[in-house]
Amino acid sequence: MYTFLAGIAxxxxxxxxxGKFVEKIFGVKEARQTPAYTHQDGVDYLPMNTKKNSLIQLLNxxxxxxxxxxxLGALYGPVAFxxxxxxxxxxxxxxxxxTGMISIRNRGAHLPELAGKFLGKVMKHVVNAFAVLLLLLTGTVFVTAPAGLLNNLMNGWATMGLILGAIFLYYIFATLLPIDKIIGRFYPIFGALLLISALGVGAGLVFTGAPIPEVTLSNFHPDNAPVFPLLFLTISCGALSGFHATQTPIISRTTQNEKQGRNIFYGMMIAEGVIAMIWAAAAMSLFNGPVGLNELLANGGPAAIVSEASTLMLGAIGGTLAILGVIVLPITSGDTAFRSARMIIADYFNYSQRKVTNRLxxxxxxxxxxxxxxxxxxxxLWRYFSWANQSTAMIALWVGAMYLFIAKKNYWIAMIPAIFITMATTTYILNAPIGFRLPINIAYIGATIITVAVIVAFFYSARKQRAANIPLEIDISGWDKDSVA
Structure with a gap:
């Protein structure tokens, strides 16, 4: 329990x-107009207030x-905390x-465009294909997961096909309509449901004295479960997730002022971390350790854990509300995954999105x-999602490090986590059954060589770009928003 509570604190x-330290390094410009105003189109670019943007970002x-x-990470024990x-x-x-702030400085650009600008033109094409693949995997995962939960909740009253069809229908409307029509109106309500359900389960764990394990030297490296790199690929959202790099530009196009960025981008990631801590604690403490957890996962997957934990902590009615909150969670990320994919493809081909037929x-x-x-x-699907997700995070962090290096600011805040996740991801790809299947020791050596090569390439390119004095942001002076496609 102490590890859990200390982690939340x-x-x-x-x-x-x-968060304030990172904000100070980046250097916000409150007087600079954001893309919500300079590129306002009534569809993707339009100003919304901090509270609304924060809740949308969290749900995204x-x-x-x-x-x-x-x-799933709870199988590794409290080291997951x-x-x-x-x-x-x-x-x-x-x-x-x-990712969010650099996007704001570059007319709300998505990761492929930012990668092309700061990591080279070839990377724009690579990251564009990679981002669309990730978003398709994400959207699909976030269709099947809530559909399974709904099917369980309704005891098979509605078929999976019918549930999937209903979710896809919602996704179509949410992807095509202006952001303030569905997402902007309903996400605050969904956000409240999400927070209430997570906090309800968390409070239940604390007040019932659930046996949440503590981190000790004996359980730091559980038997038959190599922590590196598997833990860092299994738990992505809640710690570090490349999917977020595809979502922050959605809100960078609706942010009113750069000063709001810490609350919206940094703060909502912290809120997601709290949610992750609660569910990791629930999985570790309620099902008789890894053996019982493994058995339940084998029979019903993570959805079964959610249903059981919610009912145990909050009773039948409260548990049902909590499950509804968890169902809402993936749906409100799946719709923006498809929306983001549409925006990325439109940006890549410079295809106007003002007309609904163009979006269609x-x-x-x-x-x-x-x-x-x-x-x-x-x-x-989850295995491929995890690999694609952390690879995208790796690219986004190198973009952030390059931006700060060129700006002659403290780039280590992005570079250190970039190096770490590069090592973890490449080790996984070299070792995993869906990768090259190399022995783990060989994978460590190969990943080290690749990571060092990436670092060398980064400094070589960064010094060239700093010397070339490339513009870090798009000049918006005199911009005619009516000319924006």
């Missing part, structure tokens, strides 16, 4: 301390990641803040592909 303290980035990931807390403060929240031409093929992916086993 550290996350909150991290927002007020390290949360998904099932900070619930299902920590539940350390990754959630320190990963969130020093990596995940920094990742989200820099891009969105419909995405939904057709995603529907086909729902036929694939969820566990397999």
């Amino acid at each position: 550290l996350l909150i303290i991290g927002y007020f301390t390290y 980035i949360a998904g099932v990641g900070p619930i299902f990931g920590p539940i 350390l990754w959630i807390v320190f990963g969130c403060i020093f990596a995940g929240a920094v990742h989200d803040y820099l 031409w891009i969105a419909l093929p995405l939904f057709v592909v995603a529907f086909g992916l729902t036929k694939i086993d969820f566990t397999l």
Whole structure:
């Protein structure tokens, strides 16, 4: 219990301390107009207040990641708490803040465009394809997961096909309509439901004296469960997630002032970390250790853990409300995953999104592909999602480090987590069954060589770009917003 409570406290303290430190390094410009005003189009670019943007950002980035990931990560024991807390403060929240703020400085650009500007033109094409793949996987995962929960909640009253169809129908409207029509109106309500459900489960754990394990030297490295790199790929959302780099530009296009960035981007990642801590603690303490947890996961997956934990902590009615909150969570990330994919493809081809027919031409093929992916086993999808997710986080952190290096600011705040996740991700790819299947010791050596090569390439490119004095932000002086496509 002490590790859990201390972790929650550290996350909150991290927002007020390290969050301010990162904000100071970046250097906000309150007088600078944001894309919400300079590019206002009534669809994707329009100003919304801090409270609304914060709740939308939280729901965008949360998904099932900070619930299902920590539940699966609970198999590694309380060491998962350390990754959630320190990963969130020093990596995940920094990742989200820099991605969002650099996007604001570059007319709300998405990660592929930022990667092309700061890491080279070839990276724009690579990251564009990679980001769309990640978003398709994310959207699909965030269809199948809530559909399974709804099916369980209704005791099979509605078929999975009918539930999937209803969710996809909602996604179509949320992807195509202006952001303030559905997302802007209903997300504050969904956000309240999410927070109430998570805090309810957390309070239940504390007040019932649930046996939440403590971190000790004996359980720091559980038997038959190598912590590195698997833990850092299993728990992504809630600690560090590349999916967030695809979501922050949605809100960078609706942010009113740069000063709001710490609350919206850094702060909401901290809130996601709290949610992740709660569900990791629930999974560790309520099911007779790893053996019982493994059995329940084998029979019903993470969704079964959510249902059981919610009912145990909050009773039948409260548990049902909590489950509804968890169902809302992935749905409100799935819709913005498809919305983000539409925006990325539109930006790549410079295809105007003012007309709904233009949005439809891009969105419909995405939904057709995603529907086909729902036929694939969820566990397999999650493995590929985790790999693609952390690879995207790696790219986004290197973009942040490059931006700060060129600006002659403290780039280590982004570079240190970039190096760490590069090492973890490449080790996983070299060792995993879905990768090259190399022995773990060989994978460590190979990942070290690749990581060192990336560092060398970074400094070589960074010095060239600093010497070339490339512009870090798009000049908005005299911008005619009516000319924006």
